[in-house]
Amino acid sequence: MNLGLKKILSSLVKDPTKLVTIADAWITARNPTAEQKDMAEARWNVCIQCPEFRSKRDITGEPYCNDCGCPLNKKIFTKNYNECPLEKWKSVDDIFWQATQKKNKSLL
Numbered sequence: 001m002n003l004g005l006k007k008i009l010s011s012l013v014k015d016p017t018k019l020v021t022i023a024d025a026w027i028t029a030r031n032p033t034a035e036q037k038d039m040a041e042a043r044w045n046v047c048i049q050c051p052e053f054r055s056k057r058d059i060t061g062e063p064y065c066n067d068c069g070c071p072l073n074k075k076i077f078t079k080n081y082n083e084c085p086l087e088k089w090k091s092v093d094d095i096f097w098q099a100t101q102k103k104n105k106s107l108l
Ligand code: SF4
Pocket: 046, 047, 048, 050, 051, 052, 053, 054, 064, 065, 066, 067, 068, 083, 084, 085, 086, 087, 088, 089
């Protein structure tokens, strides 16, 4: 098992409620509102400049965060404010987050 997946599992053992956050981000990523998409794109632009950004996970090939281990193409859709483990999304979320809370297409 790669290090990123171990970090995710370790995080879930410490706080099982994160499973709901992860599932919600995955669902949102499949059908985001325009506001959620704008925020995700802005978060993505922060991530690709971050030293913790990794462009390709072994086996799955998805981009991921080396700090938390999360797949970034899903994590950027989380509805949680500034969920970045290094709090680098604050400036983006200060602009977009409030608008994403008004419409909620997610089932969770
Ligand atoms: S989530 Fe945060 S720490 Fe991880 S790659 Fe993105 S900006 Fe960097």
